[in-house]
Each structure stands twice: as C-alpha cells, then as structure tokens.
Amino acid sequence: MATRIDTLEPIPAPERPPQRRLSPREWARENLFGSWLDTVLTVVFGLVVAWLVYRLGKFVFVDARWEIIERNITNLMVSRFPRDELWRVWAALLVLGPSLGFGAGSAAAARRREAEEGRAAVVPERASALRRLGPLLLLVGVLLWFAQSFQATLLTLAVGVLGVAGYLLGRRVALSGRRTALVVLLGIAAAYVVVTGFGGVGWEDWGGFMLTILLAVGGILLAFPFGVLLALGRRSSLPVVRAVCVAYIELFRGVPLIAVLFMGAFMIGFLLPAGVERPSLVTRALIALVLFTAAYVAEIVRGGLQGVPAGQVEAAQALGLSHFRITTRIVLPQALRTVIPGLVGQFISLFKDTSLVAIIGLTELLNVSRNITAQPDFIAQGLIVETLLFAAFVYWTGAYWMSRESQRLERRLGLGER
Amino acid sequence: MSTENGKGMIQLEGVSKWFGDFQALNAVDLAVDRQEVVVVCGPSGSGKSTMIRCINRLEKHDQGRIVVDGIELSDDLRNIQEIRREVGMVFQQFNLFPHLTVLDNVTLAPRQVRRWNKAKANEKAMEHLRRVRIPEQAHKYPLQLSGGQQQRVAIARALAMEPKIMLFDEATSALDPEMIKEVLDVMEELAESGMTMIVVTHEMGFARAVARRMVFMAEGEIVEVGTPEHFFTNPREERTKQFLSQIL
Numbered sequence: 001m002a003t004r005i006d007t008l009e010p011i012p013a014p015e016r017p018p019q020r021r022l023s024p025r026e027w028a029r030e031n032l033f034g035s036w037l038d039t040v041l042t043v044v045f046g047l048v049v050a051w052l053v054y055r056l057g058k059f060v061f062v063d064a065r066w067e068i069i070e071r072n073i074t075n076l077m078v079s080r081f082p083r084d085e086l087w088r089v090w091a092a093l094l095v096l097g098p099s100l101g102f103g104a105g106s107a108a109a110a111r112r113r114e115a116e117e118g119r120a121a122v123v124p125e126r127a128s129a130l131r132r133l134g135p136l137l138l139l140v141g142v143l144l145w146f147a148q149s150f151q152a153t154l155l156t157l158a159v160g161v162l163g164v165a166g167y168l169l170g171r172r173v174a175l176s177g178r179r180t181a182l183v184v185l186l187g188i189a190a191a192y193v194v195v196t197g198f199g200g201v202g203w204e205d206w207g208g209f210m211l212t213i214l215l216a217v218g219g220i221l222l223a224f225p226f227g228v229l230l231a232l233g234r235r236s237s238l239p240v241v242r243a244v245c246v247a248y249i250e251l252f253r254g255v256p257l258i259a260v261l262f263m264g265a266f267m268i269g270f271l272l273p274a275g276v277e278r279p280s281l282v283t284r285a286l287i288a289l290v291l292f293t294a295a296y297v298a299e300i301v302r303g304g305l306q307g308v309p310a311g312q313v314e315a316a317q318a319l320g321l322s323h324f325r326i327t328t329r330i331v332l333p334q335a336l337r338t339v340i341p342g343l344v345g346q347f348i349s350l351f352k353d354t355s356l357v358a359i360i361g362l363t364e365l366l367n368v369s370r371n372i373t374a375q376p377d378f379i380a381q382g383l384i385v386e387t388l389l390f391a392a393f394v395y396w397t398g399a400y401w402m403s404r405e406s407q408r409l410e411r412r413l414g415l416g417e418r
Numbered sequence: 419m420s421t422e423n424g425k426g427m428i429q430l431e432g433v434s435k436w437f438g439d440f441q442a443l444n445a446v447d448l449a450v451d452r453q454e455v456v457v458v459c460g461p462s463g464s465g466k467s468t469m470i471r472c473i474n475r476l477e478k479h480d481q482g483r484i485v486v487d488g489i490e491l492s493d494d495l496r497n498i499q500e501i502r503r504e505v506g507m508v509f510q511q512f513n514l515f516p517h518l519t520v521l522d523n524v525t526l527a528p529r530q531v532r533r534w535n536k537a538k539a540n541e542k543a544m545e546h547l548r549r550v551r552i553p554e555q556a557h558k559y560p561l562q563l564s565g566g567q568q569q570r571v572a573i574a575r576a577l578a579m580e581p582k583i584m585l586f587d588e589a590t591s592a593l594d595p596e597m598i599k600e601v602l603d604v605m606e607e608l609a610e611s612g613m614t615m616i617v618v619t620h621e622m623g624f625a626r627a628v629a630r631r632m633v634f635m636a637e638g639e640i641v642e643v644g645t646p647e648h649f650f651t652n653p654r655e656e657r658t659k660q661f662l663s664q665i666l
Contacts, residue, residue, distance in 0.1 A: 314476050315513035315572075319527035319579060320502040329526065333517045 060389070066146065068383045069390050072372045073147045076390070079207025079363040088200050089210065090155050092191035097159040098166030099187020105170020106180040111412070113174070132408070139397040146390075204280030207363040209394060211282065215354040215364065216398075219289040220347050226290060227297025228336075232327065234302055245298070252295035257288075257353055264288030265360040285357040293350050300342040304335030337413045344406035348399045355395075366391050426485075427452045427583060427614045428473060433482035435468055435638075442468045444638040445482065450583075455615045457625040457646075460635035461661060466618045469635070470585045473616070474505045487582055503531060506576030510588040512568045514560035520547070520571050521556040524578045532579065539578075546574040550604050566597030570604055577608075584608065586617040622666060626650060634658045 022030065032042040069076070078089065130137075144153050175183065196202050203214055233245035252260065264284045272278065279287070308331050316326040336343075358367035369387035372378065428450040435443040443465045450456050458466045471477040473484060475491060475498045484491040486501045515523050524543040528534045534542070547553040550570035552563075560568055569589060576584060586605065590598045602624050609615055609628045619625065625632060625646060632649035634642040634657075642649070642658045650666075653659050 309511075309513075311509060311511050311513040312515065315507075315509060315515070317476060318474055318502060318505070318507040319575070320499055320531045321527060322499070322530075325530050329530070330515055334515075337517065 059385075064386050064389075065381075065383060066386060068372060068375075068378050068386055069146050070148060071377075072368075072375075073143065075208060075372060076365060076368050077143075077208045078210045079368050080205060081207055081210065082201055082205065085201050088195045092194045093155070093159045094162060095194055096187055096191045097163035098169075099184055099190070101163035101166030102170040102173075102187075103180050103184035105167035106173060106175045106183070107170075107177075108167075109171045109174035110177065110180075132405070133401075135397040135401040135404070139394060142393065202280070204282050206282065208368050209365045211357075211362060211364045212351075212354050214282075215286055215289060215357065216347075216351040218286050219293055219350050219354070222286075222290045223293035223297055223350070224343075226294040228301050228332070230294060230298035231301035231305060234298065235305060249295045249298050252292055253299070255292075257292050257356055258359060260288045260292045261285060261356060261360050264291075281360065281362060285360060285362055289350065289354065289357075293346065296346050296349075297343065300339050300346060301335060303342070304337075304339035305331060307338050308334045340406055340410055340413070344402055348402050351398055351402070352395055355391075365394060426450070427454070427487055428616070429483070429485040430469070430473075431483045431485075433469070433472060433479045433484060435465075435472060435477060435479050435481075442638050443472070443479070446638075446640055448633065448640060448643075450614060450616060453612045453614055454630050455609045455613075455617065455628055456631050456633055457629035458616060458618045458633045458635060459620065459622070459625065459661070460641075463637075464635040465638040466635050467587050468638075470507075470587055470616050470618060473583075473585060474502050474507060476507075499531075503579060504581055505583045505585060506579060506581035507585045507587065508569070508572050508576055508589045510591050512560070512565070512572045512592070514568055514572055514575070516560050519557055519559055520552070520563070523560065523571060524575045527575070528578050543574070543578055546577045547571070549577070549607075550574045551600075564597060565593045566600045569593060569597075569601045573601075573604055573608070583614045583616070586615065586619065588618050588620070590619065590621060620665060622650070634661065636661070 031038075033039045074083070074086075078086070081089070140156060144156060147153075170180070194200070203211075206214055230245050230249060233241050234249065236242050236245070264287055265281060268284050268287065269278045312330055312334065313326055316330045321329070354364055355366040357364055358370075363371065369391040370384065373381075373384050373387055426449055428448070430446050430448040433443055433446045434441065446465070446469055448456075448469075458469070460466050468477055472479045473486060473491075479491075487504050489497060489501055489504075491497065491501055514520075515526070518526065521540065521543055524546060525534075525536070525539040528539045528542065529536065544553055544556065547556055550573050552567055552570055552574075555563055555567060555571070560571065563571065573589075589605070590601050593601060598621070602621060605615075605617070606624070606628050617625075617629070629646050632642075632644055632646055633640055634649070634653075634655070636657050642653060642655045644653075649658070650662065653662060
C-alpha cells in the first residue's frame, strides 16, 4: 500500500502524552489472562490467596475466642503496673496528646510556609493528617473494641480531641523548628513525670505494651545520638578514638542481641563499683538495647557520611567554618537524610526486638500474651494463636506506621534530587 | 596587621608539594599585589589548582613559605582560620550546600564565623545576591537553579565573608557554553571593583581583558610570568608557545 507522504493529514501534536484508558475488563484480560501461562498462574494463585483469606477471615471473625484478649486487655497494655495508679497513665496520655498534636501542627505550618515561598520539594497535601495516622487509629480502634469500656473510650476521645486542639493551635502559633521540638520534648518529659513522679510508678514496674513503647522510644532516642557519635568517631583523625569506635562497633555487631541482653541483665551489676545501687532490670535491658542498636546506627550513618562529596567540606573550610560547625551544619544534615530508609529500618527492628527482653524476665507485650494463656480460665485451650495474632497486629501497626512516615520524610526532603 | 613588603597581598616563596611520590609543586615563587588580578593557566596536571588550594590550606604545602596579608600560614589552626576568613574561593563544581536555601548558603559563614545577627547577615547577603544578579532566587534551593546561577551564588557566598582575596579554581569549566559569559561578567566586575584575585582558567578572552599579569605553569613549576600583551603576542618560553598554539 503506497500512501504518498505529502497527502497524509498532518497529525495534530498532542498537548499531553497519549494515555490509554482501560476498562477493568480489558485490564484483567491484558494483565491476568494475557497468555496461557498467565491464565494458569492467575487461577492457581487466585485460589491460594482466596483460601488463605477465607481461613484467616473465618478464624478472626468466627472461630477465634477473643474473650482472652477482652479480659486481659489491661494486662496486655500495662501488665504489672499497679492498678491503683492507672489514672497516671491516662493523665500522661492527656498531656502527650496535645503536645504531640501541637508539634505536628507547628511543623505543618512550617511546611506550608515553605510551599508558599515556592521552595518545598513536595507541596504538602491538605488533610493528610488523618491518613498519616491511619495505622495508629486502626490500632486504637481495635484496642477500644477489645476493652469494651465506656470510660476508656471516653478518655481516648478526650486525648484525641485535645490532640486535634493542640494541632490547630500549633498551626496557628507556628513556632520555629527548634521551639517546636522543645514543646514536644517538654510534653514527653511532663508525661513521664506524671507517671513516675510524686509517689508514682518508676519504669522498673512498667509492663505490657507500655514497656514495649518505653523501650522502643527510649532506645531510639538514645541509640541515635550515640550511633552518630560512633560513626563520627570511626572517621576521626585521632587513631585512638578511631580504634575504640571500630572495636566497639565490630564487637556489638558480632554478638547476638540476646547475648547482649543477658550480659546487660547479669554483668552490669558486676561492673559497677561496690556501693553503687544496681540499676533496675528495665534500665539494664534499655542499656543493652541501646548499646546494640547504636553499633548498627553507626554503620548506617557512616554510609551516609561517605556519600557527602569532599567538595562540600572544602567549600565549608574555605569559608572559615570550624570543624565542629562543618560537621553539624554541612556534613551531618546531608549524610542523615540519605540514610533515613536504613535508619528507620533499624528503628523498626528495635521496636520489634524489644520483645526479646522477655527472655530476661521482663513482661512486655509478647511475654504477657504468652503468659495469659496459662490463666486458670484459659489454660490448655490452644488460645496462644489468638494472643500471638493480637500481639503481631499491635507490632505491625506500629512498624507500618513508622515505615510510612519514613517514606513521607524522604519525599519531603526531596531525596533523590541529589 | 602590617604587610611584609609594601603592597604585597600574597607571597609564595619556594613552595613545594608532593602527593606521595608525585611532585605537584616545585619551588613555586609568586607575589601578588593588593588589587592585582593574576590569571594562571597551563595544561592539566601542571599544579595550578594545587597552588591556589595551598593558599587557603585546602592542601598542605610541604616546603617553603606562604604569607597572606601579612599572616604566615602555619599549622596553627587559629592561624589557618584567620587566613580562610580573608580568602574567598570559588570551585569548579560550585560546591553549594544543597540542603540550604540560596540565602542560607550565603549567610551561613557570616553568621557562624563573623557572628553577625540574622538581620544584618540577610541584608548583606541580599546585597551580594543583587551584585551577582540573582536576588529573586534567594529562597530557592541550589539544585533548582541552572549551573550559571549556582556558580554566581557561589561567588556571592564567598563575597559574603568580605574577603580581601578571591581565588577562582576553573570557575567556568563545568558550565554549559551559554552560561559561561554570565559568570565571567560577574568576575570581571569584581576585578574592576579592586578585588585581589587569582584566577585559574582556560578562558583566554577573559584573561586578556582582565588580567594584570599572566602566569603560565607546567609540571609543577611557574614557567613564565608576564603582562597579557607580552604573554599572548610574544611569549619567551618554548612550552608557553606550544600551550598557546594548542588552545588559541
């Protein structure tokens, strides 16, 4: 067929790249049943998935005897925490809610300001707060469902309302980054004092999910700066500092966390001079988690430090900045933002690894969920599946939330643009 | 701070530098006067960059003396910082801080090193950004700018420390051709304003127009020094002639 070129109608240049719209049916035919092999795979895996979903769904919604969770929800949350003092936990949440809300609101206002000046890498979506909290709201919903307590629901709602109020106030006031962080830290400190201070309950008597949170948050807050210092020390020009840091990192990366926990539980006491009071088991567990995690954080951060081009340091030196300022203002900010995914992965690990403290006798979430199956009402009824499923769900919501937040943070810092 | 001989701003005396077994600088002598613009050229690997990087101690020289505005460069950290405050530098790869806005790039050193307050630093920074003709980009991040704009920001950043000397290390070599001129124009204005400058460049048109003196280097040595007229029309040394015939 010989069509002469000059007789053809000129094709109007499309303003946007052409897009194909597929109906669901076309999509399925193309992607699921494209070939003989595709069809077989689709059918086989479809059946497998359907079977699994059916079995799990049937168990969760029909067969499972959730009364073991319902009756033990307080045990799972706080374990050996004295019941007379539970009001302190609620009071702490009522302090934490608004201060964290305020921090989030103030940070959101700062981002919006950036977007208005046209220099934000990603313009923040409106009303994304609810979606961001999705996994946590799901967790709270499930916990309240199990608690079946009017009082707990009311108090949780109060925390939520105060949190939203704090958020709105934060958006209004819009403090600088440093002051926002200060407000949040003050809130956390105040919540801690509400629980422990004035004849309260020290963390050696915490348990359940509350202990899990303490170990995870405390572990992250302490292991992060310690790990950064180790990473910097490993690149120090002083041979002694370097050697100590390398030895530390290699030692702790070469030992299983369980071994570190055992050493923390049994050896810290010996290492202390006579007359010094031995720290509580919770403190020793926290120290072990921090020592262990810091070694990994150090190696992750070192990767980021190596990625900062030498020219950055030279430019800063040429401007007359001191070594300290070059590290804190130029090198670390760039190094840390490239290693956010690795860091968050490590923190998620830490969050889940807190379950290992059960082995030295602490009653955190996983330990409680095993112990309650030995209660007289539930013993030898195979209810461990229910309790483990519950614990897994709690860990998963926390880990998934952290993972999503890290992705957001990456996008916001414009990772990949450098 | 008195200068050693009259109007001298920078003196290099017998400066040598080795990288391992490779001798990058071989007994280099050079004196630069106040408000003088010296253009350094030569084949790659001839030690041009190494020489100017020794002046603000990005490289440590192994032999000889370097005196900047009456301060002799030594291993003393305070002494090095003092010299770096007086010497601005512009790099081939810009080396802007990508995590800071243009304005923060420019104000960082004045605020941290000169201890200016934010208002003063910002005001001065905007002055310098106007001088390099990009005040409207102050709130953007470096990677949102073109190469030429980035290099002009880098010049503003160096100027913000109010240095007495500016070093340019192949400042236009990484730029696309259409952006070279906007950077050279800024450098030319800076020269006319009386800044003491040492410029390593292959832009011979710029050298002819702006240089008070030309320095030709090869194999770690200064081969020939002269005025641009003499240098371009009637070079003495064989190696200079050869180099010029290759690039002109």
